[in-house]
Amino acid sequence: MTKKTITHNSRKITKAVFPVAGLGTRFLPATKSIPKEMLPVVDKPLIQYAVEEAVAAGVDTLIFITGRNKEAIANHFDKAYELEHELELKNKEERLRVVREIIPSHVDCIYIRQSEALGLGHAVLCAKKAVGNEPFAILLADDLIDGSGEPCLAQMAKVFEHTGGSVIAVEEVEHDKTDQYGIVQVENAADQRTTIQTIVEKPKPEEAPSDLAVVGRYILTPRIFDLLETTGKGAGGEIQLTDAISDLLGEQQINAYKFSGTRYDCGSKAGFLKANIEFALQHPDLVAQLEESSQKICGSAS
Numbered sequence: 001m002t003k004k005t006i007t008h009n010s011r012k013i014t015k016a017v018f019p020v021a022g023l024g025t026r027f028l029p030a031t032k033s034i035p036k037e038m039l040p041v042v043d044k045p046l047i048q049y050a051v052e053e054a055v056a057a058g059v060d061t062l063i064f065i066t067g068r069n070k071e072a073i074a075n076h077f078d079k080a081y082e083l084e085h086e087l088e089l090k091n092k093e094e095r096l097r098v099v100r101e102i103i104p105s106h107v108d109c110i111y112i113r114q115s116e117a118l119g120l121g122h123a124v125l126c127a128k129k130a131v132g133n134e135p136f137a138i139l140l141a142d143d144l145i146d147g148s149g150e151p152c153l154a155q156m157a158k159v160f161e162h163t164g165g166s167v168i169a170v171e172e173v174e175h176d177k178t179d180q181y182g183i184v185q186v187e188n189a190a191d192q193r194t195t196i197q198t199i200v201e202k203p204k205p206e207e208a209p210s211d212l213a214v215v216g217r218y219i220l221t222p223r224i225f226d227l228l229e230t231t232g233k234g235a236g237g238e239i240q241l242t243d244a245i246s247d248l249l250g251e252q253q254i255n256a257y258k259f260s261g262t263r264y265d266c267g268s269k270a271g272f273l274k275a276n277i278e279f280a281l282q283h284p285d286l287v288a289q290l291e292e293s294s295q296k297i298c299g300s301a302s
């Protein structure tokens with residue numbers, strides 16, 4: 001069967017879905033009453049990095065799929081009149097600017113409650129009405145990506161504009177970690193952009209078709225929603241986005257894209273701490289203050 005490259009009226013991505021309903025149990029007790037997406041890397045919550053990445057790629061509608069105890073996310077992106085007033089009175093102009101610039105004024109936020117935690121695929125399906133019949137992006141805030149020069153989603157949006165086909169960000173992972181990711185088999189693993197042949201959720205290393213893992217950035221065509229409606233439970237007993245993408249592969253060409261930049265797995269403590277250290281080193285005012293600690297780290301490593 002020849003696969004179609006679907007062409008939509010517009011190849012501009014204006015809507016992004018942020019599944020943020022997960023419980024974040026790996027970070028307990030920190031996440032007992034704070035959403036894991038609100039954990040800060042230096043001075044910004046993880047979700048803000050993802051939102052900034054989406055906005056930089058041209059997105060103007062943010063769709064958050066939330067769950068219980070996630071009010072802090074909506075509060076973070078809402079206007080904080082009292083705080084702004086206090087900062088104004090105290091002439092804290094720089095801090096006022098930081099608070100006001102969390103989200104640009106042309107960007108809208110939509111919050112949809114995922115009533116049951118049935119998996120990533122189910123979370124994405126909750127966005128169906130809000131997205132409508134348009135291609136859209138999905139960003140998993142756990143995967144913090146420092147694009148080298150250009151944010152990851154902006155790189156992917158260019159691939160989408162060029163090909164009109166769905167785009168999934170991928171990177172090589174250690175062979176013994178394939179059971180933590182969606183894993184793809186591609187047409188030409190040496191290319192930065194190539195075509196996906198198969199995709200499977202969290203295969204054991206001995207069953208994995210490759211070591212090329214899906215990271216949390218997707219640009220998908222709206223056909224995925226129809227497929228998600230009939231996707232049954234998969235790995236871990238959850239409705240998996242990966243399984244619906246596998247069905248989509250039977251109909252449409254899907255690109256795997258090796259983004260330029262560094263991904264930090266902020267769903268793990270080590271990845272989260274690494275992100276904090278490396279992002280802190282990008283703040284000139286913190287570098288000097290961190291020198292003593294980094295000497296200690298280097299000293300204990302040698």
Ligand code: G1P
Pocket residue numbers: 120140142143180181182183201202213214215216240241242267
């Ligand atoms: C999800 C996806 C998986 C993907 C990963 C990227 O898994 O199901 O395919 O590789 O995100 O971070 P999760 O980390 O939510 O278990």
